[in-house]
Amino acid sequence: MLDDRSKKILHAVIQLYISSPGPVGSRSITKKFPIGLSPATIRNIMSDLEDMGFLRQPHTSAGRVPTDSGYRFYVDALTAEKSDNDAELASELIRKLELIRTDINSFLDNASRMLSELSHYIGISVSLNTHQTMLSRIEMLPYRKNQIAVMLITDEAVIRNKIISVEQEVSREDLNRLAGYLNERFAGHTLEDIRKTIVAEIANDRMLCDGLISEAMAICNNVFSASESDVFISGLSEVLTLPDFCDIERIRRLFRTIEDKQVILSLLEKISATDGPQVLIGSENPLDELKQFSFVAAPYCEGNRPIGAIAIIGPTRMNYGQAIYLVDMTAKFITDIFSYSR
Amino acid sequence: MLDDRSKKILHAVIQLYISSPGPVGSRSITKKFPIGLSPATIRNIMSDLEDMGFLRQPHTSAGRVPTDSGYRFYVDALTAEKSDNDAELASELIRKLELIRTDINSFLDNASRMLSELSHYIGISVSLNTHQTMLSRIEMLPYRKNQIAVMLITDEAVIRNKIISVEQEVSREDLNRLAGYLNERFAGHTLEDIRKTIVAEIANDRMLCDGLISEAMAICNNVFSASESDVFISGLSEVLTLPDFCDIERIRRLFRTIEDKQVILSLLEKISATDGPQVLIGSENPLDELKQFSFVAAPYCEGNRPIGAIAIIGPTRMNYGQAIYLVDMTAKFITDIFSYSR
DNA sequence: TTTAGCACTCTCCTTGTTCGAGTGCTAATA
């Protein structure tokens, strides 16, 4: 499809553009890259690459800039061959990954911060709400007046707390009976199953004293409804240093979109259906507001089931090699932790 | 100190400057405010106000701009009199506060988002780590291999989960005994007390089988050490719309500072020693990076003890009346919730 | 097929100029 020479030139353009934005001309390529060709020849080739849609000219008589398809081609070639291994980056990564291992409580927060610090882009980590989470135990405690603390212990890394308000006061004994009943009934089922069947089942069951039934149903509905996922975002200040973001309106829209965690969540949910690192370049992104940015994401799993994802958001002019490396390694590391501690 | 006329002019300058930035001149004051004075007179007064340090001139023959002391004077006058009650804002506020009541689980997140949405500045809410939190119960459960889930149920709204790793496996029976022991020993004490006395006490106590002692100490140290607080920040995209932030470097430094939640936490901790809404204007702020911004904060309490705080960060050219109103009402509302549900 | 040379184009930066808003000062006025 593309001869070797054209590929080399395309890569050269992209790498120059990544290291500093602004159209790259034929002359600067000959200077920085030892291809035995004159600027004129390179101009011809670049013209061809432009016809093929891999490069474009911001205006007549400016240098060339990669298009999204250009990046796509570059990234596809990148994942095929060995990614660049910056030794310093690697050791820094290992050091920070250890932090994640030792502080499993806030590993999501740590992971997102680490990704942003090492990549200098935005780091994101989420625990997915797959509805496939399995309940391993439920605990209920009286908390305050008319409030009950419910703890769902799932087979994920996350324990979910809920404080729910109830109409009438419920005694500790009743709570224990209710919890015991629920445990017996539902331990080992997915949260989604529980939510679906619970109303019907409980309504039919005579094991509970009738006065408690309505309360129980209310509680269960509340607890098992939308089990929220966690989303951590770090490094917003990082991208403000990039020259790409001189246009403040663009950043604003990006931030606005990212702040709506639900959006991020559903995007990453979609991405983590496939395993291994995924790259969405510019317009490949389903969300309009993110079409000017790129997304590098990978799910982490427990066993074979993805239970979360981490990601990097940056400009389309992103250091893809490094980003993919970081995301991939981190996801694998977290997956390892989960399979180890079983 | 200041005669009535000067005050009126100062307020006029500040209000005009708040509604749109850029030096305000004598002419525009006479247009927008029905003071029966000519521009020339106002010029004289403004010149006096400048000498007193309440206004300043960006350059010769430009209009005047309020200084930090100008804002301070304005804010002090504001809190004395009745703050402006925008009916629409008030009803919107009530509506959103109800959301906080019904979703007590993520009320901090909701509160920060609400503050930013209504004020169009940055909204912050934290639960303070006062070390005065009282432990009401502790639960321990085996979680995964070599991991224990510990739940601290405190008398705050927050339940703290910790998953901690242990060297040797601990049986469920041992865990129960340990938990029972800890409950008996420490329920009703503050976390700080527990952390201080725990090592000595446990080491001396023979009630535990000896093999468990080292594990227990490790667990307790881990659990009671730095009990992290929650920090929620919303509305970063809001401030990007403000014309004040055309200088991208300034925003970057602000974001960078805010992203370090520890900084925010200690700042709000200091502020919430005093009760009622506090205002830090520009250079009054202890942190260098925030000296170009203003901070409106108020603690919320359980009983008389502050257990958290909410805040708004915006430009010094902030709508102080509205911000104070929002923060004050919200803090009071949250305080109410806590005293009610007792 | 590749390269050298040349004319052309476009952006960026600098310089000069104008325009308008606003001030400070002084003299006139109530």
Add this chain to the structure above:
DNA sequence: TATTAGCACTCGAACAAGGAGAGTGCTAAA
């Protein structure tokens, strides 16, 4: 005596013109 009108002056924003520099496309030569 306090206020106002008038006037000269200052400064920044906005606009235009011009030159420098980088880069291209095309043509002709190697």
